[in-house]
Amino acid sequence: MKDRFDLEILKLSAGKSTMHSVAAQITVSVIVILLTTLVALVFRFWGFAEISIGVVYILCVLIIARVTRGYMYGLAASVANILCFNYFFTEPYYTLHVYNRNYFTTFVVMLLASVLTSTLTSEILDSSALASKNEGITRMLYQITSSLAKASGVPEVASVSVRCISNLMDCDTCFVTLGEDGVPDWEYTYSAAEHRVISKPAPQAETKEKGKYVLPVSSHAKRYGMLCFPDGAAPAGEDEEKLLRSVAVQICVAMEREHLADEKKKVEAQAEREKLKSNLLRSISHDLRTPLAGISGLAEILQYNLEEDENREIARAIYDDANWLTHMVENILSLTKIQEGKMIQNIQQEAVEEIVAEAVKRAAKYAEKQKITVKIPHDVLFVPMDGKLIIQVLINLIDNAVKHSAPEQEIRVEVYPENNKVWFNVADHGTGIPEDELPHVFDLFYRADHGQADSKRGIGLGLTICKSIIDAHGGSILAENNTEGGATLRFWLPYQGGMKN
Amino acid sequence: MTGNELFLIVEDDRQILSFIGFSLKSKEYRSVQATTGKEAMNFLATLHPDIMILDLGLPDMDGLEIIRQARAVSDLPIIVVSARDQDHEKIEALDAGADDYLTKPFSINELLARIRVILRRLHKKDEAPAQSDFKIGELEVHLDKHQVLLSGKEIHFTPMEFNVLALLVQNAGKVLTHTFIIRQVWGSYLESDNQSLRVFMANIRRKLQEDPAKPRYILTEIGVGYRFADE
Numbered sequence A: 001m002k003d004r005f006d007l008e009i010l011k012l013s014a015g016k017s018t019m020h021s022v023a024a025q026i027t028v029s030v031i032v033i034l035l036t037t038l039v040a041l042v043f044r045f046w047g048f049a050e051i052s053i054g055v056v057y058i059l060c061v062l063i064i065a066r067v068t069r070g071y072m073y074g075l076a077a078s079v080a081n082i083l084c085f086n087y088f089f090t091e092p093y094y095t096l097h098v099y100n101r102n103y104f105t106t107f108v109v110m111l112l113a114s115v116l117t118s119t120l121t122s123e124i125l126d127s128s129a130l131a132s133k134n135e136g137i138t139r140m141l142y143q144i145t146s147s148l149a150k151a152s153g154v155p156e157v158a159s160v161s162v163r164c165i166s167n168l169m170d171c172d173t174c175f176v177t178l179g180e181d182g183v184p185d186w187e188y189t190y191s192a193a194e195h196r197v198i199s200k201p202a203p204q205a206e207t208k209e210k211g212k213y214v215l216p217v218s219s220h221a222k223r224y225g226m227l228c229f230p231d232g233a234a235p236a237g238e239d240e241e242k243l244l245r246s247v248a249v250q251i252c253v254a255m256e257r258e259h260l261a262d263e264k265k266k267v268e269a270q271a272e273r274e275k276l277k278s279n280l281l282r283s284i285s286h287d288l289r290t291p292l293a294g295i296s297g298l299a300e301i302l303q304y305n306l307e308e309d310e311n312r313e314i315a316r317a318i319y320d321d322a323n324w325l326t327h328m329v330e331n332i333l334s335l336t337k338i339q340e341g342k343m344i345q346n347i348q349q350e351a352v353e354e355i356v357a358e359a360v361k362r363a364a365k366y367a368e369k370q371k372i373t374v375k376i377p378h379d380v381l382f383v384p385m386d387g388k389l390i391i392q393v394l395i396n397l398i399d400n401a402v403k404h405s406a407p408e409q410e411i412r413v414e415v416y417p418e419n420n421k422v423w424f425n426v427a428d429h430g431t432g433i434p435e436d437e438l439p440h441v442f443d444l445f446y447r448a449d450h451g452q453a454d455s456k457r458g459i460g461l462g463l464t465i466c467k468s469i470i471d472a473h474g475g476s477i478l479a480e481n482n483t484e485g486g487a488t489l490r491f492w493l494p495y496q497g498g499m500k501n
Numbered sequence B: 001m002t003g004n005e006l007f008l009i010v011e012d013d014r015q016i017l018s019f020i021g022f023s024l025k026s027k028e029y030r031s032v033q034a035t036t037g038k039e040a041m042n043f044l045a046t047l048h049p050d051i052m053i054l055d056l057g058l059p060d061m062d063g064l065e066i067i068r069q070a071r072a073v074s075d076l077p078i079i080v081v082s083a084r085d086q087d088h089e090k091i092e093a094l095d096a097g098a099d100d101y102l103t104k105p106f107s108i109n110e111l112l113a114r115i116r117v118i119l120r121r122l123h124k125k126d127e128a129p130a131q132s133d134f135k136i137g138e139l140e141v142h143l144d145k146h147q148v149l150l151s152g153k154e155i156h157f158t159p160m161e162f163n164v165l166a167l168l169v170q171n172a173g174k175v176l177t178h179t180f181i182i183r184q185v186w187g188s189y190l191e192s193d194n195q196s197l198r199v200f201m202a203n204i205r206r207k208l209q210e211d212p213a214k215p216r217y218i219l220t221e222i223g224v225g226y227r228f229a230d231e
Helices: A012-016 A022-045 A050-067 A071-089 A102-150 A154-169 A237-305 A309-341 A352-363 A387-403 A435-440 A461-472 B014-026 B037-047 B063-073 B087-096 B108-127 B159-170 B178-186 B193-207
Strands: A174-178 A184-191 A196-201 A214-218 A223-228 A348-351 A371-375 A382-385 A410-418 A421-427 A476-481 A487-494 B006-010 B030-034 B051-055 B078-082 B100-103 B133-136 B139-142 B147-150 B153-155 B175-177 B218-221 B225-228
Touching (some): A022 A050, A022 A071, A050 A071, A050 A102, A071 A102, A102 A154, A102 A237, A154 A184, A154 A196, A214 A237, A223 A237, A237 A309, A348 A352, A348 A387, A352 A371, A352 A382, A352 A387, A352 A410, A352 B218, A382 A387, A382 A487, A387 A410, A387 A461, A461 A487, B006 B014, B014 B030, B014 B108, B030 B037, B037 B051, B037 B063, B051 B063, B063 B078, B063 B087, B078 B087, B078 B108, B087 B100, B087 B175, B133 B159, B139 B159, B159 B193, B159 B225, B178 B193, B193 B218
Parallel strands (some): A371 A410, B006 B030, B006 B051, B051 B078
Antiparallel strands (some): A174 A223, A184 A196, A214 A223, A476 A487, B133 B139, B139 B147, B175 B225, B218 B225
16 A cells, blocks of 8 residues: 555645745845946946946846845846946946936836836746646645545545645644544554554544644535644645645545445445345245155145055145145244344235235135135225235234134134224134233244144244234234134234225 | 146156156146256157146256247146245246246145146137137126126126126136236236236126135236136
8 A cells, every 4th residue: 555655745835945035035136236247347348338238237137036036126136236337337437426317317217127027027937936836736636636546445545645634734644534423433644754554443532632733524414534633733824724625625525435335335245145045045945845845745645545544644644744844934934034134025015805815715724624704895905015924924813713713613804994004803713812821922932822732733933923024014913802702813004095996 | 639638747856746746647647757957848849748847946947948948839738836936936937938837835636726727728729719608607708798697697897897807717727917917908017007907806806796715716816916717
């Protein structure tokens, strides 16, 4: 990382390095004037016209304006040159007196020319200095932006950021990144002495020391972190502060990008996990169902083919157990779907009567002797649900009712809307549920222990699964005893009016 | 060829294979068995079976691909047998040209009932290709007269309801997917039509005086479509 992002050392003070001290500028100006006077004296010795000498002095002002900063030197040099010209080159020589009045015109014109020249030169110099300063800033920003663009991952972006800012400000700055909850999580400090970035977990409390300059890195939506400067280091002037702020914006953009990339990665990982899970569920269901289908199918054939009653009974027992196992596999798969997925994915508007009919059709296989009656409203009710899971619930409830019913007893399935709910009732005429057990019916592994012991099996998983499924739908399930005997297990699902005929 | 159909069973699980084989044998149907897709394609080309019972999860080929390839050369009835209970797979298989499907585990009686339905359709097709009068139980449907009679009494059907019922009756015994019905009756398919279709179905059921606990005529294949009872 150090090599990749070793930036050209950038400093804000880079533009100021040609600045001379006042003494040096005066010295240079005096030397230039002396040299000019010397050259002019040589010219006079050779018999050149006074006009040439005047031009040499204007040149002198030009040179001084070029090598110095500010208007003052040029103006002073202009006046000094006029005095020199007067002293050395106008009669009477070596005095400041003038015989010929025409010389005054010459002086004034010379002075004007000098002043104009020096002022123009200074202006050009100033604007070129400004241009080069702006160019420097643009280049700096460009370099920072391109380094940030090359960085990938929050740590790299943070390292590049402190490196740039530290170089820019010529001090060891530190970048504190903020976690999801806005609490500082990592601290990246640049060390000029070691020429590297040191990262360590940030202290939990926000250490905003007084007097220290802190630059927040945040978009309107989110705070990503803050740049902290050491004691005494702060941007000098408006320009520098502006520059720092634009760098902060660039860092913010890079952090935002990394943040989005992270989010995307998280979503992808989540999707990958979901895919793995559903593949696993699928293979489990396939792996268990196929042999179970074989066992129950072959046992069924044995039942038809065997001659002796006793053997037929054995085959029938195998068949029943295989079916029961299949039922369990379905239940366990439903439970895994709910508990791991947390959310039900396949919610659709289902016609209640179709769901009930399917559940009754499938549950009837286990209820050979009991009579199941169904009462549904005349209007078609559409209720948002995962149809498969609600069928599973109804099968479990009917199955439970069958277990607690004597042969020939009626099991009544009823559906009706009530305000924003649709109720599903499964009532039996069995022994009912003891009052003290009512609250525990839906607990995991709870199983009512009364009635005929041999006709019931299971570990109470069925009703627990019902509760999970109904809860996941935002509904509620409960158990009651009927006044006329038997129990009713009922649940409701949220319902928004639906489509009516 | 009545009563002498050759079944092709394609299934990689030996237990299920022998279970289906025994079931067919008990009814004295002839069958050949394939355990891979390649073998199945081979038998399809050489033995020209009359009915195929196909497992979707084969080791070498996707069952859906076998349906498509078989459909390209033959219109033999295909019953899909699969442990996959995901609706979209059933729908894909049906839309690819399968006639019926069974989800494992299933009972002999279920399988044999489906086979009987298919055989009946196969024979009917041989005898009378264009039928316009149907009688199932107490229900009579006359396509040419747009007439529906229940226990001899005429029942009023709206034209749309009649179209849905006619489509079902003409394909009695066969599972029709929601998409298929909507395309046939409405002409185009929109997801939102699913709900309208169910309302139509519910109305038709009310008119046929169906017992919600034990539908007699229109059977719902949850998440897939509808099937009209064949007997």
